[in-house]
Amino acid sequence: MSRTLAKVDYSEEEIRQAEIAKALGHPLRIKIIKLLSIQSCCCTGDLTAVFPLAQSTISQHLKVLKDAGLIQGNIEPPSVKYCLHEKNWPAAKQSFRQLFED
Amino acid sequence: MSRTLAKVDYSEEEIRQAEIAKALGHPLRIKIIKLLSIQSCCCTGDLTAVFPLAQSTISQHLKVLKDAGLIQGNIEPPSVKYCLHEKNWPAAKQSFRQLFED
DNA sequence: AATGTTCATCGCAAATATACGATATTTTTT
DNA sequence: AAAAAATATCGTATATTTGCGATGAACATT
Numbered sequence: 317m318s319r320t321l322a323k324v325d326y327s328e329e330e331i332r333q334a335e336i337a338k339a340l341g342h343p344l345r346i347k348i349i350k351l352l353s354i355q356s357c358c359c360t361g362d363l364t365a366v367f368p369l370a371q372s373t374i375s376q377h378l379k380v381l382k383d384a385g386l387i388q389g390n391i392e393p394p395s396v397k398y399c400l401h402e403k404n405w406p407a408a409k410q411s412f413r414q415l416f417e418d
Numbered sequence: 419m420s421r422t423l424a425k426v427d428y429s430e431e432e433i434r435q436a437e438i439a440k441a442l443g444h445p446l447r448i449k450i451i452k453l454l455s456i457q458s459c460c461c462t463g464d465l466t467a468v469f470p471l472a473q474s475t476i477s478q479h480l481k482v483l484k485d486a487g488l489i490q491g492n493i494e495p496p497s498v499k500y501c502l503h504e505k506n507w508p509a510a511k512q513s514f515r516q517l518f519e520d
Numbered sequence: 521a522a523t524g525t526t527c528a529t530c531g532c533a534a535a536t537a538t539a540c541g542a543t544a545t546t547t548t549t550t
Numbered sequence: 551a552a553a554a555a556a557t558a559t560c561g562t563a564t565a566t567t568t569g570c571g572a573t574g575a576a577c578a579t580t
Contacts, residue, residue: 471569472569472570474570474571474572475568475570478567478568478569479568482567493576495576495577495578496576496577496578
């Protein structure tokens with residue numbers, strides 16, 4: 317990896333689609349996205365209450381989704397409310413739907 | 419990982435969606451899927467001609483897609499023709515579209 | 521039988537992902 | 551100012567992914 321000399325030329329969109337897919341490539345992150353689709357927002361605490369996983373683990377998964385731009389965290393003391401990213405999520409859906417077109 | 423004691427209870431569908439996403443989580447595999455969507459079939463040789471990657475590397479990516487059930491390889495001497503998986507690919511699309519519903 | 525073609529698999533090295541507990545940070549409440 | 555609550559981040563261990571070259575297996579051609 318990155319021992320590669322030649323480079324494959326990927327389009328921006330292909331790279332983005334792979335990024336999105338990678339971020340969704342874990343069942344917990346699928347669950348989180350589904351949850352946010354339904355109830356619009358939740359905070360880390362909500363998730364630690366539901367899942368038998370360390371708080372740090374959940375936080376890390378949230379970070380993956382956040383780094384991929386799929387969710388956004390709005391600080392709302394005393395907690396952080398996570399929502400699907402206002403702009404990026406619709407864009408991600410759009411970009412991804414192309415792959416799944418008939 | 420798998421050092422975990424407690425288990426999160428994921429539905430079959432969530433697991434499947436994550437599997438699919440994971441398999442698509444690399445730009446080369448996105449490119450391959452796109453290619454197969456357009457031209458229906460190709461063999462490893464076609465891909466090694468197009469991408470500046472070792473034949474073994476490409477074969478490995480094909481294996482990831484095959485293991486995820488997204489493509490199928492039909493032996494057609496002297497080469498192997500890869501296509502989107504007749505049954506699984508439509509099912510995968512369907513399963514995945516749910517995530518991207520409005 | 522020997523050679524060539526096409527593809528898969530093995531073995532390796534480096535990078536990344538996953539999970540955890542411990543600790544740091546930030547803000548609220550006492 | 552001190553304590554509590556909610557998250558993020560760090561450090562660590564293990565597993566998985568990604569890439570390569572080398573080798574193996576299957577079949578066709580010479």
